[in-house]
Amino acid sequence: MSDGQAHSTGGVESALKPQQPATVTVLVVEDEYALRSLVARYFRKRGYDVMEAADGAQGIRLLQTSLPSIALVDLLMPVMDGTEFVRRVRALNHRFPILLVSASPEAFEACETFACDGVVTKPFDIIKLAAKVEEVLKRA
Amino acid sequence: MNKRRRTLVFQSMAIGLVLLVAMVLPISGLWMSNKASQRLEHIVEARDVANGIDQSLADSAVGLREYEISGTTPATRDAGGLALAKAGNAGLVRTLANARTIWVPTEVRGLLMNMVSVGEGYAVITARQIESLSMSEGDPALARQGAVARAASLQASVDFSTAARQVSDEAISAATSARHVSLGLAIAAAVFVALCVGSFAALQAVGNRKRLAVAEQTAEARTQMVSLASHELRNPLAIVSLSAQMLEIEAEATGNADFIQMAHDTRTAAARADSLVAELLDLSRIDAGRLHLRLEPVNLSALLDPAIDATRLHRGPRKFECRGLDSDLQVLADPARVSIILRNLVDNAVKYSPEGSTVLVEVRSNAGAVTVDVIDQGPGVAEDEQERIFERFQRSERTLHIDGVGIGLYLSRELARRMKGDLKVIPTSTGAQFRLSLVSHTGVSTVRETAIV
Numbered sequence: 001m002s003d004g005q006a007h008s009t010g011g012v013e014s015a016l017k018p019q020q021p022a023t024v025t026v027l028v029v030e031d032e033y034a035l036r037s038l039v040a041r042y043f044r045k046r047g048y049d050v051m052e053a054a055d056g057a058q059g060i061r062l063l064q065t066s067l068p069s070i071a072l073v074d075l076l077m078p079v080m081d082g083t084e085f086v087r088r089v090r091a092l093n094h095r096f097p098i099l100l101v102s103a104s105p106e107a108f109e110a111c112e113t114f115a116c117d118g119v120v121t122k123p124f125d126i127i128k129l130a131a132k133v134e135e136v137l138k139r140a
Numbered sequence: 141m142n143k144r145r146r147t148l149v150f151q152s153m154a155i156g157l158v159l160l161v162a163m164v165l166p167i168s169g170l171w172m173s174n175k176a177s178q179r180l181e182h183i184v185e186a187r188d189v190a191n192g193i194d195q196s197l198a199d200s201a202v203g204l205r206e207y208e209i210s211g212t213t214p215a216t217r218d219a220g221g222l223a224l225a226k227a228g229n230a231g232l233v234r235t236l237a238n239a240r241t242i243w244v245p246t247e248v249r250g251l252l253m254n255m256v257s258v259g260e261g262y263a264v265i266t267a268r269q270i271e272s273l274s275m276s277e278g279d280p281a282l283a284r285q286g287a288v289a290r291a292a293s294l295q296a297s298v299d300f301s302t303a304a305r306q307v308s309d310e311a312i313s314a315a316t317s318a319r320h321v322s323l324g325l326a327i328a329a330a331v332f333v334a335l336c337v338g339s340f341a342a343l344q345a346v347g348n349r350k351r352l353a354v355a356e357q358t359a360e361a362r363t364q365m366v367s368l369a370s371h372e373l374r375n376p377l378a379i380v381s382l383s384a385q386m387l388e389i390e391a392e393a394t395g396n397a398d399f400i401q402m403a404h405d406t407r408t409a410a411a412r413a414d415s416l417v418a419e420l421l422d423l424s425r426i427d428a429g430r431l432h433l434r435l436e437p438v439n440l441s442a443l444l445d446p447a448i449d450a451t452r453l454h455r456g457p458r459k460f461e462c463r464g465l466d467s468d469l470q471v472l473a474d475p476a477r478v479s480i481i482l483r484n485l486v487d488n489a490v491k492y493s494p495e496g497s498t499v500l501v502e503v504r505s506n507a508g509a510v511t512v513d514v515i516d517q518g519p520g521v522a523e524d525e526q527e528r529i530f531e532r533f534q535r536s537e538r539t540l541h542i543d544g545v546g547i548g549l550y551l552s553r554e555l556a557r558r559m560k561g562d563l564k565v566i567p568t569s570t571g572a573q574f575r576l577s578l579v580s581h582t583g584v585s586t587v588r589e590t591a592i593v
Contacts, residue, residue, distance in 0.1 A: 032375045032379065034379045035379050038379070038382045039382070041386075103375075103378070104371075105432050121476065122374055122375070122377075123377055123378040123380075123410060126385050127385070
């Protein structure tokens with residue numbers, strides 16, 4: 001998964017060591033381009049590092065290089081959907097917090113099944129989303 | 141002539157034919173049976189008459205004989221005996237005359253007439269013999285003729301009786317079989333009618349079932365399509381909403397009031413559009429029996445403001461008066477669905493009341509329930525419509541000139557009830573008053589209660 005090098009955004013070490021990394025990384029997994037870009041743009045402006053994935057498969061590939069501090073995951077995506085992505089993440093023993101961002105009612109069940117940290121329904125208020133992210137990171 | 145009418149005409153003709161056949165069969169059977177019975181009656185009557193003739197012949201012969209042996213000469217013969225003989229012969233003549241008048245079947249008419257004429261011949265000879273006996277010792281030739289005539293009469297009578305018995309036996313069996321046939325025909329007719337009606341009904345049922353299946357499939361397909369399309373709309377709406385919010389943030393940084401307003405309006409409109417999409421989705425979920433609500437503490441005032449804001453965008457500014465709106469007031473409900481209900485109530489109030497009038501929103505809380513009354517100064521809801529307006533696709537007669545599809549109140553009440561609340565009309569003298577009631581959340585527990593309903 002990781003090459004053992006310490007990246008500022010985390011990697012294996014951040015999974016093993018409980019310390020807070022230097023910058024916080026948000027992984028955005030969302031297939032709708034504009035939505036993904038806007039969210040990424042907003043979080044970068046607030047000083048976060050942002051990783052972007054257009055589907056679950058890309059998300060899993062990104063996890064091979066570094067682990068985020070938190071992931072925002074849409075459910076309905078092509079290739080590999082959000083539920084499958086979350087299932088694999090948990091199966092790989094990654095315990096980083098996950099917020100499901102979705103319009104489907106299935107999100108609530110998936111949240112409980114895979115021990116996610118919350119559901120944010122679309123359309124969302126970005127300020128409230130950011131507040132929720134900060135709240136969840138504080139708890140972690 | 142279109143297909144449906146043609147089918148109807150054919151069906152009516154078929155029914156008419158069936159009824160005709162069903163009536164004709166038993167009627168003809170009955171007629172046959174009746175005719176056979178009549179025949180039998182006539183035969184019986186003729187036999188009675190023939191018996192009468194026999195009896196009269198006997199009486200006449202006995203009378204004559206009595207007179208003959210009552211004395212050796214006219215002087216010594218018993219006058220009573222003479223009277224008896226004359227009476228007996230007169231009786232015979234009457235009976236024979238009567239026999240000529242009755243109706244008998246052709247097969248035995250000849251024999252009856254023969255019997256009658258032979259009897260008449262005997263009566264004439266007997267009369268002459270009585271005459272001669274009353275004046276002298278009698279004419280032996282007449283006596284011989286009389287005996288022969290009597291024998292002939294008896295023979296004719298036997299012939300007739302035999303023939304009559306045969307004919308009446310035939311008539312009896314004909315009558316019986318006619319009765320059986322007529323009964324059989326009546327039963328056959330009834331069965332025929334039953335079969336026709338039964339098959340007609342079965343065909344109708346099959347046709348109906350097919351039509352119903354097609355209709356259900358179409359409705360199902362349409363529901364699915366609406367559901368998919370609605371779902372598709374949510375992402376673009378989310379983008380519009382998010383972009384507008386980020387523009388709003390930038391605009392606030394520059395302080396440009398116009399930009400701020402435009403960005404805000406864009407968000408409001410996007411939120412309204414998304415709420416309409418949510419309504420369509422909820423409607424199809426209700427139809428599919430798959431509506432799941434998640435109950436949590438919900439702040440009413442937080443949901444009321446966007447609803448009011450949306451009407452301003454949609455229909456222009458309107459005066460709203462809000463009473464009892466406590467920012468701490470919470471209900472246990474599904475936030476998205478409460479939003480839908482409030483939007484519908486507030487939008488209806490503005491839609492159905494004149495410009496310049498005020499819409500009043502009054503919130504009250506008592507004994508575990510929270511009520512939200514939305515009151516407008518429009519035409520109101522007539523008493524006979526108070527239930528109907530909550531039915532799907534129903535519109536009040538008086539407000540048909542105003543736009544709208546008619547699902548808002550139906551959906552709102554469904555949702556309210558599934559959240560253990562209700563939505564109803566409160567009768568008022570002027571305007572309309574709608575009351576939404578929901579379960580209040582005491583706010584003590586911080587555990588999020590979720591219920592799948």
